[in-house]
Every structure is written in structure tokens, then in C-alpha cells.
Amino acid sequence: DTAVSQTPKYLVTQMGNDKSIKCEQNLGHDTMYWYKQDSKKFLKIMFSYNNKELIINETVPNRFSPKSPDKAHLNLHINSLELGDSAVYFCASGASPPNEQFFGPGTRLTVL
Amino acid sequence: AQTVTQSQPEMSVQEAETVTLSCTYDTSESNYYLFWYKQPPSRQMILVIRQEAYKQQNATENRFSVNFQKAAKSFSLKISDSQLGDTAMYFCAFMKRLKGDDKIIFGKGTRLHILP
Numbered sequence: 001d002t003a004v005s006q007t008p009k010y011l012v013t014q015m016g017n018d019k020s021i022k023c024e025q026n027l028g029h030d031t032m033y034w035y036k037q038d039s040k041k042f043l044k045i046m047f048s049y050n051n052k053e054l055i056i057n058e059t060v061p062n063r064f065s066p067k068s069p070d071k072a073h074l075n076l077h078i079n080s081l082e083l084g085d086s087a088v089y090f091c092a093s094g095a096s097p098p099n100e101q102f103f104g105p106g107t108r109l110t111v112l
Numbered sequence: 113a114q115t116v117t118q119s120q121p122e123m124s125v126q127e128a129e130t131v132t133l134s135c136t137y138d139t140s141e142s143n144y145y146l147f148w149y150k151q152p153p154s155r156q157m158i159l160v161i162r163q164e165a166y167k168q169q170n171a172t173e174n175r176f177s178v179n180f181q182k183a184a185k186s187f188s189l190k191i192s193d194s195q196l197g198d199t200a201m202y203f204c205a206f207m208k209r210l211k212g213d214d215k216i217i218f219g220k221g222t223r224l225h226i227l228p
Contacts, residue, residue, distance in 0.1 A: 042221075045215035
């Protein structure tokens with residue numbers, strides 16, 4: 001029974017394309033997050049949403065647009081992909097008040 | 113701003129030995145959580161252990177325990193009787209206990225190799 005799921009697990013695409021990564025959680029949590037893990041394994045927050053409302057936006061380029069149709073889903077759309085966008089993207093969810101976060105399996109994005 | 117520092121980029125120990133991973137952090141907050149996450153080659157982020165800052169007692173989970181020194185802002189992870197399956201990246205992490213500012217701040221990780 002997957003708690004936080006992401007699709008796809010792997011994504012290979014050309015520079016300039018637009019792509020989306022989907023995330024769903026079945027934990028009933030109010031808050032969802034996107035983190036980026038770069039090639040040096042460094043993990044950093046990108047966004048958080050609470051009940052479909054954007055809460056945290058950590059100076060991410062406008063090409064990245066999260067979309068939350070409901071509190072169980074937080075999708076990440078990326079326009080005009082660049083080489084530097086290659087990374088592993090993790091979705092996570094957490095309860096309120098915050099005590100821990102549960103991570104999805106990650107999506108490895110490769111931009112050629 | 114909060115920072116998390118892991119001073120050991122890589123470590124190797126023999127199976128069955130005990131190993132300690134170091135972590136220090138900097139914050140002016142009084143109410144927060146500290147975590148150790150494990151990331152094996154499968155890349156899944158697995159929560160190993162969690163410590164609430166207001167609790168003085170060190171958290172333990174089976175073979176995993178922490179040494180939480182709040183005044184020194186130190187949060188080390190001890191793995192006892194290490195097993196081959198413990199081979200992974202380990203991330204120390206900090207999170208404010210504050211709705212709306214509950215992003216996790218990660219250290220740069222320690223790559224741990226358990227040798228047979």
C-alpha cells in the first residue's frame with residue numbers, strides 16, 4: 001500500500017521540452033512538498049502546499065510550476081527544460097502540526 | 113537561517129562493528145525536530161530516527177540511536193552491530209515545528225560503506 005507515489009520514476013527528455021511529474025499521497029496529510037536532489041546528492045526544498053495553497057516557494061525559477069488539484073495531489077510541471085534541471089525530484093507529504101515527512105520514491109529527470 | 117553540517121563525506125566500517133555519524137546544526141529556534149534519513153542505492157528516502165528538541169531523552173530505534181546535545185547543537189547517529197544492508201547515504205536533517213515553515217533542511221550526507 002504505497003503512501004506517497006510518483007510517476008514517472010524515470011524521465012528522459014530533450015532540452016526545451018515541457019514535462020510533468022505527478023505525485024499522490026494516501027495518508028490524509030494536509031501538506032505536500034517537492035524537493036530536488038542534485039548530482040552531488042544535495043537535497044533542497046522547492047515548494048510546499050497546504051490544502052491546495054502554496055506556502056513555500058524557495059526561489060525556484062518560474063519555469064517550475066506546481067499544481068495541486070486537491071490536497072492528495074501535487075504535480076510539478078516544468079517548462080523549457082534545461083540541462084541543469086537534471087536531478088532527482090522527490091515528493092513528500094506531512095501532517096499538521098508538522099512532525100515528520102514521508103517521501104515518494106523519487107523521479108530521476110535527465111535532460112539531454 | 114538554519115544550517116546542517118555533516119563533516120564526514122564518507123566512512124567505511126566492518127560488518128558487526130559500531131559506527132557513529134556526526135552532525136551539527138545551527139538554529140535560533142527552540143521548537144524543532146531533528147532526523148536521520150537513510151538513502152540506499154534504490155534512492156528511497158527512509159526515516160531512520162527522529163528526535164524532538166524538547167525531549168532530553170535520546171531517541172533509539174533498534175540498532176540505531178542518537179546522541180542529542182542541544183546546547184552544543186550536535187546530533188550524532190550511532191549504528192550498532194552494523195549490517196551490509198546499512199550501506200547507504202545518511203542525511204542529517206532539521207525541521208522547525210512550525211506550520212507554514214516546516215521545510216526540511218538537509219546536511220550534505222555521509223556515504224557509509226559496511227564491509228563484509
